Amino acid sequence: MDLGEGFGCSAEAWPEAYGLPLHVTFLPPVRNNLRDFARVFRDLYPQGSIRYAVKASGHPALLAAVAQDGAGADAASPFEVRCALQAGIPAQAVNVNGNAKDDGLIGEAVAQDMLLVADSVEELAQVEAVARSQGRQARLLLRLSGFALGEVTGASILTSGTWSKFGIQINEIQDLLENLSAFPSLRFLGLHAHIGSQVTRPEPYLAVLGRMVELARALKARTGRCSILNLGGGFPVNYLDRPAWDTLLRRLAAQDGFGWNGATGGLRAGADGVLDASRWHGTAFHSPWPKAAMLRAILQGQVQVEGRALGTLEALASLEGPELMVEPGRSIVEDAGITLCTVSQVRRVASAHNLVAVEMGITSHADALLEGGANRWHLLGGPAESEPFETFIAGNLCFSGDLLTPFKTSLHRRPRRGDTLVVRDTGAYSGHFMASNANAFPRPARILVDGDGKVTVMKLRDRFQDLFNQ
Numbered sequence: 001m002d003l004g005e006g007f008g009c010s011a012e013a014w015p016e017a018y019g020l021p022l023h024v025t026f027l028p029p030v031r032n033n034l035r036d037f038a039r040v041f042r043d044l045y046p047q048g049s050i051r052y053a054v055k056a057s058g059h060p061a062l063l064a065a066v067a068q069d070g071a072g073a074d075a076a077s078p079f080e081v082r083c084a085l086q087a088g089i090p091a092q093a094v095n096v097n098g099n100a101k102d103d104g105l106i107g108e109a110v111a112q113d114m115l116l117v118a119d120s121v122e123e124l125a126q127v128e129a130v131a132r133s134q135g136r137q138a139r140l141l142l143r144l145s146g147f148a149l150g151e152v153t154g155a156s157i158l159t160s161g162t163w164s165k166f167g168i169q170i171n172e173i174q175d176l177l178e179n180l181s182a183f184p185s186l187r188f189l190g191l192h193a194h195i196g197s198q199v200t201r202p203e204p205y206l207a208v209l210g211r212m213v214e215l216a217r218a219l220k221a222r223t224g225r226c227s228i229l230n231l232g233g234g235f236p237v238n239y240l241d242r243p244a245w246d247t248l249l250r251r252l253a254a255q256d257g258f259g260w261n262g263a264t265g266g267l268r269a270g271a272d273g274v275l276d277a278s279r280w281h282g283t284a285f286h287s288p289w290p291k292a293a294m295l296r297a298i299l300q301g302q303v304q305v306e307g308r309a310l311g312t313l314e315a316l317a318s319l320e321g322p323e324l325m326v327e328p329g330r331s332i333v334e335d336a337g338i339t340l341c342t343v344s345q346v347r348r349v350a351s352a353h354n355l356v357a358v359e360m361g362i363t364s365h366a367d368a369l370l371e372g373g374a375n376r377w378h379l380l381g382g383p384a385e386s387e388p389f390e391t392f393i394a395g396n397l398c399f400s401g402d403l404l405t406p407f408k409t410s411l412h413r414r415p416r417r418g419d420t421l422v423v424r425d426t427g428a429y430s431g432h433f434m435a436s437n438a439n440a441f442p443r444p445a446r447i448l449v450d451g452d453g454k455v456t457v458m459k460l461r462d463r464f465q466d467l468f469n470q
C-alpha cells in the first residue's frame with residue numbers, strides 16, 4: 001500500500017515530521033464526495049442544497065474546499081461556526097444545530113442571519129428573547145424526533161427516536177403549531193430531522209420524509225410558508241465490501257473465535273438459541289446505497305403522505321418544491337481519511353488468539369468507540385506470508401475497553417515491534433472526536449493533504465506544555 005498514491009507526496013516523511021499516531025485526510029476524495037451529492041440534486045431535484053456537517057471533521061482549510069464546491073455548513077458549536085465563517089462560507093449558509101446552544105451562539109446566529117435549527121419547544125422561547133432584544137427576526141427550522149423507526153443504526157448514533165435528547169417530539173407539533181403566534185420574532189421556515197448516523201437503508205428516510213411532508217402541510221396551513229425540509233445526515237459508507245461483510249457475519253455466527261471473548265457483534269440468537277447471520281442489529285458496516293447513492297434512492301423512492309403512496313418528487317411538488325437540505329458528514333470525509341500508528345507488542349491472549357498492541361488508544365480512534373470498529377487495517381512493508389496473520393488489535397490505555405478491533409483483522413504477515421499499521425476510513429468522527437490526554441498521552445497530529453501533495457497541519461501533536469498549560 002502506497003500512502004501517497006495518486007497524491008504526488010512523499011508519505012514516508014510524515015511519521016518523522018508529525019509523529020505517530022497520525023491522522024491524514026486527503027482532499028480530492030472529499031471534493032468528489034461533495035460533487036456526487038451535488039450531481040444527484042442536479043439530476044433529480046435542483047432545489048437541493050448541501051450543508052456539510054462540520055462535526056465529522058472541521059478545519060478552516062477543509063471547509064474552504066467545501067465552500068469552493070458550493071456547499072454550506074452544519075455547525076454545532078461556536079468554534080465550528082467560526083471555522084465555517086473563516087473558510088468563507090456565507091453566514092446564511094450556516095445551520096446552527098445542537099440541543100444545548102449557549103446564549104452567545106444563539107446571539108451570533110440571530111445577528112448574522114444563520115439558520116437556527118430549534119431543538120426543543122423550550123429553546124424557542126430563548127431564541128425569541130434573543131431575537132427580540134436584537135430587534136431582528138430569527139430564521140428557524142423545527143427539529144423533529146419521536147419517530148418509531150426501530151433499530152436503524154447503533155443506539156449511540158440514533159438521534160430521532162422517542163428516547164432522544166434531540167428534537168421536538170412529533171406528537172407535540174400540533175400543539176406547537178397552534179401556539180406559533182407566541183413567537184413573533186421567529187420566522188418558521190420549515191422542518192428538520194436527523195435520523196442518526198450510518199443509516200444503511202432508504203426506508204427510514206422515506207418514513208421520516210413522508211411524516212415531514214404531512215407536518216409541512218400543517219405548518220404551511222398555519223403560516224403560509226414551508227420553504228425548507230432538512231433531512232439531516234446519516235448517509236452510510238462501506239467500511240467493508242459485500243464479501244467482507246458477509247464473511248464477518250458468517251464467522252461471528254459460527255463463533256469460531258472471530259469475536260473478542262466470544263462477542264457476536266450485532267448478531268442475536270433467535271428463540272431457538274441459534275445465531276442467524278442474516279439478522280444484524282445496530283450499526284451495519286456495509287450498505288448497497290453508500291454515500292450519495294442513498295440520496296438518489298430517497299429521491300427516487302416512495303413516501304406515505306396521509307395514507308397515500310407518493311413518489312418523493314411528487315410529494316415535494318405538492319409543497320411547491322421546497323428547498324431540500326441535507327447535512328452529510330461521514331459520507332463526505334470518512335473514506336478520505338486514514339490513520340497511521342506503530343506496533344508495540346505482538347502476543348497471545350486467552351492462550352489461543354493473537355493480539356497486537358499499538359501505540360495509540362481508542363480515544364484517538366473513536367471509530368472503534370462509536371461504530372464498533374470494523375475498519376480495515378493494513379500492515380506496511382514486508383512480503384506476504386503463506387498464511388495471513390489473524391489478530392485482535394488493542395490500544396495503549398489503561399482500561400480493558402481500549403480494544404480497537406473487537407473482530408479479528410487479517411494482516412499479510414506477522415507484525416514486528418516498530419512496524420507501521422494503517423487504518424482505513426477514519427476521516428470522520430475519529431482523530432479529533434474523542435481525542436483526550438488519557439494517561440497523559442498527547443493528542444495526535446492531523447494533517448490535510450491536497451491533490452498536489454501539499455500538507456496543511458490541522459493539529460500538531462500535543463507537547464508536554466499543551467497537556468499541563470505551562
Ligand SMILES: Cc1ncc(COP(=O)(O)O)c(C=O)c1O
Nearest residue numbers: 053194197233234327328329330
Ligand atoms: C444534526 C446533524 N446533522 C448532520 C449530522 C451528520 O451526520 P453524518 O455524519 O452521519 O452524515 C449529524 C451528526 O451527528 C447531526 O447531528
